Structure formats: structure tokens, C-alpha cells
Amino acid sequence: MLTGKEETILQLIKVASENDPNRPEFPPDCPKFPATPTFRIDVPGFKNVYLKDESKNPTGTHKDRMAWEIVVTYRDFLLAKKRGQARGSLPQFSIISSGSAAFAIGSMLNRYGLPPLKVLVDVRVEPSIVGALKNLGCEIYEADLSKKPFSGAEILGLTNNPSGIDITSSDSLDPTTRFYDWMSYEIINNSPDFVFVPFGSGHLYENILNINKKEVAENRPHDPRFIGNVSTLRNCNFIGATTNNPQSKADKLYSPHLPFVHFGEQWLNNYKYAGFCGSLSNVYIVQERFLDMAMDIAKSERIVCEYSGIAGFALMLQMKDGLPKDKKYLIVNTGKTRILSMQAH
Secondary structure (H helix, E strand, C coil): CCHHHHHHHHHHHCCCCCCCCCCCCCCCCCCCCCCCCCCCCCCCCCEEEEEEEHHHCCCCCCHHHHHHHHHHHHHHHHHHHHHHCCCCCCCCCCEEEECHHHHHHHHHHHHHHCCCEEEEEEECCHHHHHHHHHHHHCEEEEEECCCCCCCCHHHHHHCCCCCCCCCCCCCCCCCCCCCCCCHHHHHCCCCCCEEEEEECCCHHHHHHHHHHHHCCCCCCCCCCCCCHHHHHCCEEEEEEEEEECCCCCHHHHHCCCCCCCCCCCHHHHHHHHHHCCCCCEEEEECHHHHHHHHHHHHCCCCCCCCCCCCCCHHHHHCCHHHCCCCCCCCEEEECCCCHHHHHHH
């Protein structure tokens, strides 16, 4: 049985459909598909460059999509409890975050009156970020995240959440097929020859490749959201941009440890050999000077972003001389957290 408060929360969480493009589920206030715009931008030397703009999401980044899926997970918990399949209070979620993901999830949980998020941040995180998260009701815990990779059990222990669920590590939430599935369809439906995307946690990059694999595989029924060109997408190069520089301007892409990422040379080679993506698909290190160049162009195009969010464009500029100029390019701008950025400055 649900409490009165839980019943109210359940009624508030509206999920129109899981995959009907005519009945999308995101964003919650005004669901639409595509949820964010894709538009042409002017890049010297190239004829056909488009930008997917995730800055239009509720808190300004693609992490809002993951936040919504966490709310949907709570809806599933409430439905199970209503059926008598679960008892007790709702579990709390824990996450390692540098700010954007925690802010998006915390905002969404706060909106629906769900249990507060437990956030493990690095000891060097800016106090303004901690303050902004606390204002949302998040519970903050600190650790030196550079020392070692933490297991899911350790993250739960460090956030005083022994009976909770760690978002950072849990495959039970299907992070590489569910967190960004609608977004992935919005990307591949453009049928680009190249996709440039920031690579931080790796979930977004993996999501896009997994959805692409699903749609270009032989003898598989298409998801109703899919309208892309299979032949083009089988040869599409999915390029991830990351950094190995702890002092990088693209600070949200740097992590000394990524223990929960499925991406690896063997994983990606399997996709290439099977014809699920182009031969140039890989994750590359972006150089700092190209981050500045990308930011300058983004500002001239009035694109709202931060260095981490526009890193895919920076990598495209870095690879410019070796790229064919007549192909179709899609750059993913993962955006910039609005309220968090105001708190930080």
C-alpha cells in the first residue's frame, strides 16, 4: 500500500509512452520529439555541419534526460509497492558527480518530492557547487576521488546509503540503453556521416552506439522512433572527445578513473567489424587550444555551452585537415548547467 504522499507522487509522474514518437515522455512540462533542436551552423571549410543543442533542456544539459529516467525508476518502484511487490520506504540514490548530473537529478527529484540525492564529490570541488546542490536538498559527501576507483558498494558506504542504489555503477538501471535513448534517436535520425560528442562518463557515447547498433543490425524490426538511413548509419563515424589533462578547461570530461565504462578497444572493434559503425569511430584526446577555438565559434553562433559541452566541436576542428569536407557532420553540444553556473559566478 502507498502512503497518501506516495500516491500523490505517483499521479504526478506522467509517462506518455516508452517509444511512441507521437507520445513522447520528455521534457516533463511539455513533451516533444525531438526534445531539443538540431540546426545548421557555419564552420569554415565545411559544407554541411549541424549542431544538436542540449542547452535547451530544463537545467541546461543533456543530464536532464538521465534525471527524468531516475524519476521514472521511482515511478516503477511506486507501482511495485502499490501492487504489494515491495515494502518499506523508497530507496535513496547515490552518485559521484562534478555538479551537472547531480544538479539535474536533484532538481528533478525535488520537483516531485522524491527522496534527496546523495552526492559524492571530490574534495577539491568548488564550494559554490556544493552550496547550489545543498540548496536543492542534496546530501553532500566528500572524498579524494583521484586516489582510486570506487566500487558501487564503496560509493554507497561513503554516502551513508547502505540500503540504497548507486547510479554511478548500477547496470540495473540500463544506463547505456535507457538514459539517453530518445536523444540517441534524435541524433541518428539525422543520418550523419560523422557524430562528434563529448565523452565524460561514457554513458552518452555508449547509448548512441548501442541505439545505432540496434537499428542497423540485419533483420531487426525498427523502433517507431527511427527514421534514419540504415546504409549511411552503418558507416557513420562516432567520435568521442575527452581529456587526460586534470587541468583541462573541459573539466567535466576528466576523470582519473572510469571503472564503470563499457567502452574499450575490444568493445568498439566488435561494433566496427560487425558493421554497426564507421571505421574511424573511437574516443580521442582533445587539445586545449581547440577548445578555445570551438568556444569562440560557439559564441559567434550564440550557442550556450561550456568547454566540456562543446568538446566534440573542438575535436572536429582538431581533426579538420583529415576530414572530408563534403560529408554531413553532427556536433552534440551537451550544454551548460544554468542555475549552477549562476551560483558559481
